[in-house]
Amino acid sequence: MRLTEQQVRSLYGQDVQDRSGATIGRVGQVWADAAGEPTWVSVRTGSGTHDESMAPLHAARLQPGRVRLPYDRATVRGAPAVESDTEQPLGVDQLTLLYRHYQLPGQGAVRQPEQPPRGSTGAPETVRVEERARFGTVREPVGTARLRTRVVTENVDGTVPVAHDEVTVVHEPVTNAGDVPADLGEEQRDLVLHAERPVAVKERVPVERVRLARHEVVEERPVHAQVRREVVDPDVPDVARRDR
Template identity: 75%
Template sequence: MRLTEQQIRSLYGQDVQDRSGAKIGTVGQVWADAAGEPTWVSVQTGVMGHHESMAPLEAARMQDDGRLRMPYDKATVRSAPAVEAGAEEPLGTDQLAQLYRHYQLSGQGAVRTPEQPPQRMTGAPEVVRSEERLRVGTQSEPAGQARLRKRVVTENVQTTVPVEHDEVSVVHEPIGEADRTAARADIGDEQREMELRAEHPVVSKERVPVERVRLTRDEVVEEQPVNAQVRRELVDADVPERARRDR
């Protein structure tokens, strides 16, 4: 299995699965042959383990999610010859022979001689620079309650209303010659009455609906400033002046 440099870096810490998809462990180290091609990985199979089982990359397959699938069952990989965690010594001839026998490999392919045994890949020195980024969102919370409350108040109302009343005037009309025969000429006391009318204001009350009052809610968007502190890392390279190359 040929891998790019980026894929090789991504192997560290990835899950290793057996041929059925069951997890065996995670990649601890990657080992390369004399040509620099990755040929073996060591698999961490325990949380506190000090030894890592070796597994060949020749027939392994890297999946889309980065996990490494081996064409062996879990027991075969976990019972394989192991190396100490963090070991930096090249694999010896005896170790290679044991691995070839364990996995029943033919030994053909990349050169694996005692003078040029597989060595642990370390890659170029690098650090990962991280920084904090501000993620600003909003959170809804109660901001009070709006109520409609109806209450009764009493107030004075002044207005005017037209009223009528009767007024009496005394009118004297002389009787002409033609009317004297029809008019009575009796002498004596006499009394006549006329009914008089007068209006006065009368107040009554009625209940009349005059308007509807309701609450409406509008969402208003406004910009509010947010001040926060974020941290970021700076990387300083300590390189001798003669070896420095500006980019």
């Protein structure tokens, strides 16, 4: 991959994405080969350590503000790492591990530029770097809403009409001689009596449907970050200083 000087300068601090488009981290440093062509970048993954994972640039796609690698996140994060802001060039052992990790053919010597590529005028110059804070949001679970059904018992009172049989003795004169029994004797006649008693019959009936509805509420919240920037202090002898 042949890059212009401006493209190389723009690599520093750009987002690094895996092959699915997920952000892995940001470009920390750039390494060039013996011919001065950028070949490796280190990725600041924000994992809380001072190490930066190495990734090759040979098949990377440069897009506005980001570098997209043809590897997944786990491969890049698990790659051999270097210490942040190191000024040591990559050694043979490091290169061997990197080529083996990314399964790359061949191996060439590389050198690490101490600063982003300089101009060709021969005059000393440096590139001042500063951090920029970009605020966004991260979606994460904060809790679980549940519908629990439990059974409670309550007393229900009511009244119902009940009926029962009562007996009244009725005496009626006999006017027909034919109703006279043939002989005197003992006899028993039964009358079954009935009475109602109150009972409660329970039945299950659906009364309402209950569900959970999720609504997204957007609100503004303050967010703070600390960013670092480089300050260039020129050290020029008075005899050569010219105020502007």
